[in-house]
Amino acid sequence: MTPEQVQASPEPAQATLTFRHLFGPGPSNCYPEAIAAMAYPVLGHLDPLFIQRLDRTCEGLRKVWGTANARTLPLSATGSGGMEAAFVNMVAEGDVAVIAVNGLFGERMCEIARRCGATVVRVDHEWGQPVDPERVLAAHPHPKVIAAVHAETSTGVLSDIAELGRDKGDALLLVDAVTSIGGLELLADEWGIDLGYAGTQKCLGVPPGLSPFTVSEQAFERRIRDPRSWYLDIGLLGGYMGAATGSRTYHHTAPVTMIAGLEAALNRILAEGLDRVQARHREAASALQSGLQDLGLELFAAEGHRLPSLTTVKVPDGVNSGAVRRYLLEHFSIEIGSGAGSFAASIWRIGTMGPNANAGSVKLVLGALEEALAKA
Amino acid sequence: MTPEQVQASPEPAQATLTFRHLFGPGPSNCYPEAIAAMAYPVLGHLDPLFIQRLDRTCEGLRKVWGTANARTLPLSATGSGGMEAAFVNMVAEGDVAVIAVNGLFGERMCEIARRCGATVVRVDHEWGQPVDPERVLAAHPHPKVIAAVHAETSTGVLSDIAELGRDKGDALLLVDAVTSIGGLELLADEWGIDLGYAGTQKCLGVPPGLSPFTVSEQAFERRIRDPRSWYLDIGLLGGYMGAATGSRTYHHTAPVTMIAGLEAALNRILAEGLDRVQARHREAASALQSGLQDLGLELFAAEGHRLPSLTTVKVPDGVNSGAVRRYLLEHFSIEIGSGAGSFAASIWRIGTMGPNANAGSVKLVLGALEEALAKA
Numbered sequence: 120m121t122p123e124q125v126q127a128s129p130e131p132a133q134a135t136l137t138f139r140h141l142f143g144p145g146p147s148n149c150y151p152e153a154i155a156a157m158a159y160p161v162l163g164h165l166d167p168l169f170i171q172r173l174d175r176t177c178e179g180l181r182k183v184w185g186t187a188n189a190r191t192l193p194l195s196a197t198g199s200g201g202m203e204a205a206f207v208n209m210v211a212e213g214d215v216a217v218i219a220v221n222g223l224f225g226e227r228m229c230e231i232a233r234r235c236g237a238t239v240v241r242v243d244h245e246w247g248q249p250v251d252p253e254r255v256l257a258a259h260p261h262p263k264v265i266a267a268v269h270a271e272t273s274t275g276v277l278s279d280i281a282e283l284g285r286d287k288g289d290a291l292l293l294v295d296a297v298t299s300i301g302g303l304e305l306l307a308d309e310w311g312i313d314l315g316y317a318g319t320q321k322c323l324g325v326p327p328g329l330s331p332f333t334v335s336e337q338a339f340e341r342r343i344r345d346p347r348s349w350y351l352d353i354g355l356l357g358g359y360m361g362a363a364t365g366s367r368t369y370h371h372t373a374p375v376t377m378i379a380g381l382e383a384a385l386n387r388i389l390a391e392g393l394d395r396v397q398a399r400h401r402e403a404a405s406a407l408q409s410g411l412q413d414l415g416l417e418l419f420a421a422e423g424h425r426l427p428s429l430t431t432v433k434v435p436d437g438v439n440s441g442a443v444r445r446y447l448l449e450h451f452s453i454e455i456g457s458g459a460g461s462f463a464a465s466i467w468r469i470g471t472m473g474p475n476a477n478a479g480s481v482k483l484v485l486g487a488l489e490e491a492l493a494k495a
Numbered sequence: 496m497t498p499e500q501v502q503a504s505p506e507p508a509q510a511t512l513t514f515r516h517l518f519g520p521g522p523s524n525c526y527p528e529a530i531a532a533m534a535y536p537v538l539g540h541l542d543p544l545f546i547q548r549l550d551r552t553c554e555g556l557r558k559v560w561g562t563a564n565a566r567t568l569p570l571s572a573t574g575s576g577g578m579e580a581a582f583v584n585m586v587a588e589g590d591v592a593v594i595a596v597n598g599l600f601g602e603r604m605c606e607i608a609r610r611c612g613a614t615v616v617r618v619d620h621e622w623g624q625p626v627d628p629e630r631v632l633a634a635h636p637h638p639k640v641i642a643a644v645h646a647e648t649s650t651g652v653l654s655d656i657a658e659l660g661r662d663k664g665d666a667l668l669l670v671d672a673v674t675s676i677g678g679l680e681l682l683a684d685e686w687g688i689d690l691g692y693a694g695t696q697k698c699l700g701v702p703p704g705l706s707p708f709t710v711s712e713q714a715f716e717r718r719i720r721d722p723r724s725w726y727l728d729i730g731l732l733g734g735y736m737g738a739a740t741g742s743r744t745y746h747h748t749a750p751v752t753m754i755a756g757l758e759a760a761l762n763r764i765l766a767e768g769l770d771r772v773q774a775r776h777r778e779a780a781s782a783l784q785s786g787l788q789d790l791g792l793e794l795f796a797a798e799g800h801r802l803p804s805l806t807t808v809k810v811p812d813g814v815n816s817g818a819v820r821r822y823l824l825e826h827f828s829i830e831i832g833s834g835a836g837s838f839a840a841s842i843w844r845i846g847t848m849g850p851n852a853n854a855g856s857v858k859l860v861l862g863a864l865e866e867a868l869a870k871a
Binding site: 135137138139141143145146148149154155156157158159160161162163164166168172195196197198199200202203207225230231234235256318320326328345346347348349350368370371372373374375376377379380448454459476 | 524570746749
């Protein structure tokens with residue numbers, strides 16, 4: 120390249136550099152360490168230095184998953200890709216999947232399991248309520264898989280996974296931890312999770328694009344051989360993505376830069392201490408939830424089951440949900456989320472995740488929301 | 496976060512900051528604009544500013560694909576995920592796919608098409624030779640899909656796609672452009688490509704993690720409804736990823752940071768000018784190929800069909816391929832690639848892609864290789 124060519128690149132539009140406070144359901148703002156690491160020199164995906172980075176990343180993921188599973192790795196897809204990987208590797212024609220549905224992501228599990236050919240037994244719950252382990256466990260005598268969402272992003276509800284794990288019998292327990300990993304207590308081994316997927320763009324404070332994934336020995340043994348997906352086949356990924364099988368074979372080119380960001384965020388979280396990070400999320404959400412009620416607003420998620428990462432609140436009668444969100448965006452560069460599904464216009468979702476789980480973020484969003492409610 | 500917590504993060508290991516000259520088959524080194532853009536403030540995936548960015552990115556992708564297809568977008572997966580998306584949306588049980596195989600990626604197409612339930616008619620070629628359009632077109636009277644790799648990353652061979660497009664009849668033409676997009680002439684509409692996928696980590700000079708994807712109206716009309724994959728279902732993606740359908744609906748959280756990097760690299764390439772970028776790739780590869788022959792080495796890919804992005808060269812008799820690669824890595828921080836498949840130890844693959852397509856990179860790799868051949 121000549122100097123002229125190097126200078127040929129246009130300046131980014133001013134808009135490109137606008138900072139947003141990302142208080143929606145995700146992506147959240149990222150830990151600065153993650154962003155910085157994505158500017159590290161790019162490594163080849165088979166470089167010994169990258170393999171070491173990948174090993175360190177998998178080790179960090181084991182800690183936030185609460186697992187010793189050898190097969191714990193960052194899948195090269197977003198959280199929804201992780202959901203697909205979980206089902207495509209576990210169920211095929213004739214397999215029964217019992218799926219707890221208490222929000223959009225339980226719904227999505229049913230759709231993906233159906234496309235995998237599974238016989239889906241759905242156990243519906245009112246949105247805003249936690250999963251009822253008894254009903255889920257009683258839904259079928261011998262399912263291959265029982266699936267549930269730990270932290271429902273669409274409703275802001277936390278469900279008890281341990282109880283499902285305790286009484287799952289021969290079933291494999293498949294769990295969505297997208298909005299819990301890295302910010303909430305998550306004990307995959309202790310709770311009996313056999314297969315879990317998550318996302319990077321919530322409490323982990325990393326941009327979206329990877330799905331932290333973990334598979335127990337038992338689940339790996341009972342996986343679908345020759346599954347419909349080649350890209351997400353954990354039988355092929357094991358060799359590349361971890362030390363699990365002892366050999367490294369080329370499967371696909373790993374997203375090396377995203378993984379550098381994930382490693383750095385995990386280091387940041389583990390250096391702060393998982394307990395302290397979890398406490399920070401709890402304290403921020405608790406302050407936010409109190410503050411919202413002080414503003415006269417009503418919380419959506421059932422009391423006692425509210426997420427410490429994402430708070431749902433009802434839009435007051437007579438208030439235009441979209442107008443408030445636009446006001447926040449235009450006056451404060453704050454993003455909060457609308458509701459999902461049939462609650463799109465009647466609830467807001469406010470995330471305080473990753474670096475945003477702090478007292479200042481709570482003050483900011485509460486103060487801005489108070490003004491927006493008065494003026495929007 | 497308290498200041499103490501912010502400081503709790505450990506310094507990255509020195510190794511993390513090692514710069515590599517990435518002269519392998521990819522990832523290549525990235526355009527600095529791409530890396531810089533990945534540090535722009537993170538935007539929500541539904542933010543109006545992000546939607547504008549996505550639209551600009553799709554418009555830039557149309558230019559490097561040489562297409563007016565409305566459905567041209569960055570898929571949230573690597574190039575191999577793009578390959579899977581191409582087949583899963585186009586073939587199911589009973590559909591015939593004629594696949595040209597002249598290297599590893601043609602092989603992979605067969606495996607993925609098989610998992611989609613297709614009847615695969617493979618047309619084998621000697622590795623190192625281009626696809627023979629006549630044999631491919633004669634392989635089956637009425638295939639639904641004819642698939643070929645434009646630039647075979649495993650062998651360094653360029654194939655003529657236009658001839659397949661001219662005589663494809665009712666078949667849909669599916670093309671892998673992973674190692675051509677952004678550096679070689681690629682004219683999807685003129686050549687009759689109905690469905691194409693690519694990667695970001697080669698001539699586009701962006702880290703791996705996205706698959707630039709394009710779908711003609713005809714291919715979209717004849718897609719599989721309710722395909723096996725939910726994550727890669729182009730019927731669902733259209734609404735989110737482009738202005739094509741007029742409505743934006745939530746499907747999955749787009750990898751916003753990777754897309755910022757892709758947009759910036761596309762801006763960089765288009766500002767330099769596609770013609771000039773292509774000339775730069777041709778000139779670098781030509782200098783490299785001459786230089787390798789001057790060193791007494793024999794090129795692997797058939798003359799007249801050598802890629803201007805990735806050069807394959809035979810390992811001389813008596814030379815240990817791995818020892819030379821290690822010497823380059825240890826003494827010059829240069830990565831070159833081994834061969835693929837049964838050629839793993841008998842060829843090297845040297846990429847001069849993206850920002851590495853320049854005269855200086857060629858001097859560097861030739862000089863270093865000469866020393867390595869003498870001393871390794």
